[in-house]
Amino acid sequence: MSVEHDRSTNDRRPSRLTRAGDRQETASKLLASAARTSYDPLIEIDWEAPVPGDLYGMSPEWCSLYGTPMWDEMTQQQRITLTIHEAASIAGTGIWFEMILMQMLVRDIYFHDPSTAHVQFALTEIADECRHSTMFARSAAKFGVPSYRPKTWIRTAARPFKATATGSLAYGGTLFAEEILDMMQREFMRDTRVQPLTRTVSRIHVVEEARHIRFAREETVRRAANITRFQQARVRFVLAVTAYFVVTSLVNKNVYAAAGLDAEAAIHAAKNNVHYHDMVRRGCANTVEFLTEVGLIGGPSTMLLRRAHII
Template sequence: MSIIHERKAVNRSGSRLARAGERQDTASRLLASAARKSYDPLVEIDWEAPIPAGLYGMTPEWSSLYGTDLWESMTEDQRITLTTHEAASVAGTGIWFEMILMQMLVRDIYSHDPSEPHVQFALTEIADECRHSTMFARSAQRFGVPSYRPKRWIRESARAFKATATGSLAYGGTLFAEEILDMMQRDFMKDERVQPITRTVSKIHVLEEARHIKFAREETVRRVDGISRFTRARIRLLLGVTAYFIVTSLVNDKVYEAAGLDPKRARAAAKANKHYHDMLREGSAKTVEFLSEVGLVGGPSKLLLRRAHII
């Protein structure tokens, strides 16, 4: 081997060691943060407290019908009912993707050394996601609304994704789910028009998801490094598909019927609602910007992202 090749090999080896050290340092800091600020929602939230009348289930500006003529024609009780059911639908989509995330994390660390902080934080995140899923389910139950979930064919199709997605595809897909929920819930938790349970659930989720988002972003950067053009194109396409189904599953069609609306008319109004589309773009903006910077947005996937009003 020539001296030049030897130097390049040494540099690559040193770079890998540096990245490995950074990964463990980040994980150690996140573990320390989790030790300081973690919550058990079954204890932290007063699930037996009365449900106040006259408050929304979530910030009304995040409703799929807000700003439409149909919204203006609705009674206040209908708006409250709709936002309560929409909040449960968002939570149901959150549970669905958190189950996918937990499986991906377990597979990702399966063969790694459990003494590493990186593995220990991944296990901590899995525990957090278990509690979050229980918290979302309990909130819908407390409001007496159904456990909304994505359509059956979407859930069944996602089995292949959750069983095979790895690397930057797994962590990039996670960001689409986590960051839009984070944007929504930051509004929910500060909005005094919203039910106390929704606000507390949102606060817990936002505080703990900040660690998960940091973890997912750094892992995405590490895993995308050095991938081939073909692999990058494949990941872009699959990320577009993933983001499309996450965002379009946030509002279950059945929420409109629960609010006493004509489902067909409500779906049409939501589909044409520029305000809601702008909110989705705003909620996804950080994820799109980040994934664009690391080369994971582009090509045919942009068509799906536009159809979902993500870009």
């Protein structure tokens, strides 16, 4: 009987993915990490340095046309130009969602005691995101490219989400935006083929975002543990919609004309690019595994995730 009891106890233990420490203890550790390693992009980045003309804006393997016949036919200069514009587009989507995240965090801590480590780290994260958004915007301007953003109707439709999303929905949605960008930027910052500006921006974001990801994951675990089945179904659906629009908004369709390409043909090629779909799935794999483990991916909502090539 004791053997059976031990086995059932072990079965109930959280997996490595879904462990969450004490909220205040985790926040204290994250605050200490932020005190040791944080950056001011206005100082850390040499904004006056020239932009090399022979380096990609990001790792070309992440380009939406990489692996297509159109990519093979492009000149090297067109490839460089396209990757610079796509990097700026990804950053623009990042700014959009970071603005949403900042509002969700402020709402989430509004009634909490500001003397606690949890609230203080949330405020630290908000400050980080302000700097990151400024950094992304300034890097696009340095490259001399437009300020790409998701379509107006998508930004408008997101207003209810940013105004009302709470708990596991807010933090789970945050992970979809943060973790795919983190995966990309870990590759960008190590890639010597990539512009120094992109590499430095990526390094700063990766270091600071690691704390944000841990914070969001642990909060997702805590909040998801206390929702009803009806709430779970709702969170799954809205989370899938959020992930769909985040991922499909990464590459603004105007980037193709900027590289001197036939926009309609390029959009068609990107839409059917199996290589890019595989990269998106790889970029979202950790998020999908985690959110599945905590019960926030499943059921009919997975159809939207498949349409966006997230799963």
